[in-house]
Amino acid sequence: MKFAMIGAGAMGLRYGILLQEAGNDVTFIDTWQPHIDKIREQGGVYVMRDHKDRHLTKIKLETPETFDGHPDMFIFFTKQMQLQDYLDRCQHFFHKDQYAFTAMNGMGHIEKLQKYFADDKIIGATALIATVLPGPGEVDFMGKRGAGKMNMCPLNEKPDATCKELFNQLQKAQMNPTLTDDFTGTLMTKVIFNSVINTICTMFELPMGEFGNFPGAYQMGRQLIDEAYDICARAGIKLVSSRDEEMAALDHNTRIDMPLHYPSMYQDMTKDRPTEVDYINGYIADLGRKYHYEASTHLFVTQAVHLAEIHRQNL
Numbered sequence: 513m514k515f516a517m518i519g520a521g522a523m524g525l526r527y528g529i530l531l532q533e534a535g536n537d538v539t540f541i542d543t544w545q546p547h548i549d550k551i552r553e554q555g556g557v558y559v560m561r562d563h564k565d566r567h568l569t570k571i572k573l574e575t576p577e578t579f580d581g582h583p584d585m586f587i588f589f590t591k592q593m594q595l596q597d598y599l600d601r602c603q604h605f606f607h608k609d610q611y612a613f614t615a616m617n618g619m620g621h622i623e624k625l626q627k628y629f630a631d632d633k634i635i636g637a638t639a640l641i642a643t644v645l646p647g648p649g650e651v652d653f654m655g656k657r658g659a660g661k662m663n664m665c666p667l668n669e670k671p672d673a674t675c676k677e678l679f680n681q682l683q684k685a686q687m688n689p690t691l692t693d694d695f696t697g698t699l700m701t702k703v704i705f706n707s708v709i710n711t712i713c714t715m716f717e718l719p720m721g722e723f724g725n726f727p728g729a730y731q732m733g734r735q736l737i738d739e740a741y742d743i744c745a746r747a748g749i750k751l752v753s754s755r756d757e758e759m760a761a762l763d764h765n766t767r768i769d770m771p772l773h774y775p776s777m778y779q780d781m782t783k784d785r786p787t788e789v790d791y792i793n794g795y796i797a798d799l800g801r802k803y804h805y806e807a808s809t810h811l812f813v814t815q816a817v818h819l820a821e822i823h824r825q826n827l
């Protein structure tokens with residue numbers, strides 16, 4: 513397949529390079545000038561796995577202003593707050609026959625994509641795949657080849673031939689995809705997962721295992737999970753996991769799968785970038801308000817992460 517990655521950051525590079533290695537034609541589109549300059553100067557991106565085996569991988573890199581290709585599918589991997597700017601700058605090369613796929617965290621991105629792509633051309637996903645961008649021109653794929661997994665579902669919940677072909681290519685690229693049948697439930701289950709780990713590890717500046725091994729982790733996680741699940745029940749959202757399954761996944765992910773990993777929200781905060789908390793805990797709290805439910809813990813956590821952001825910037 514022919515892909516254009518919109519956003520060549522940590523996840524854009526991981527998906528794009530693995531799809532390229534699986535035999536697809538991939539072009540990367542980015543706007544962060546120091547990253548673009550470094551990739552051009554080096555003749556590619558330095559790729560590592562768990563900080564080891566640093567090697568140069570050639571990629572095709574364009575900016576929204578220079579790209580004039582016609583891919584089958586755009587893959588969006590920007591931070592939530594960057595997406596509208598990318599859409600504004602890229603819209604001149606979007607066409608009706610093209611698909612949009614994304615596994616961004618948080619909520620708010622799908623409504624934005626719907627302004628440019630028809631509902632039957634949008635495929636949403638969630639990824640439990642940890643990747644770090646240590647600096648311009650470098651990416652670190654955390655975990656062994658084939659580590660991590662993802663869920664994906666078309667917005668209209670009817671997988672067509674292109675969706676199935678994408679699934680095959682993601683499988684070849686060892687991203688371990690599962691095709692689910694409930695779009696909103698799939699995305700919200702991951703939002704709720706992130707509303708615990710990303711935020712708590714970010715505000716206390718902890719690797720995930722340190723939170724997972726904390727004796728109070730269950731109680732802290734359960735309070736956030738219960739509020740979010742109560743809200744989803746009121747909103748009629750069918751989540752992919754039960755409350756207990758979500759708690760077990762949090763425990764496994766923090767203590768066993770990625771104990772040394774800092775979530776991407778932490779990486780943003782420590783680089784003085786805004787975090788996605790308004791699109792995660794903030795989104796859950798807003799959804800609660802719509803259904804007359806005060807998500808007081810999510811509201812508290814949203815403000816606590818903003819306080820941590822401001823504190824960092826003032827250091």
Ligand code: NAD
Nearest residue numbers: 519520521522523524544589590591616617642643645776
């Ligand atoms: P990223 O920050 O690495 O890249 C996104 C964009 O920001 C790219 O255009 C990149 O060039 C640019 N960028 C990176 N560092 C920058 C800096 N210091 N200053 C200015 N611009 C910069 O984002 P990501 O980690 O690829 O995340 C994309 C989406 O995927 C987000 O919604 C994220 O929550 C989600 N996600 C990330 C991971 C992960 O492990 N990284 C896992 C699952 C989901």
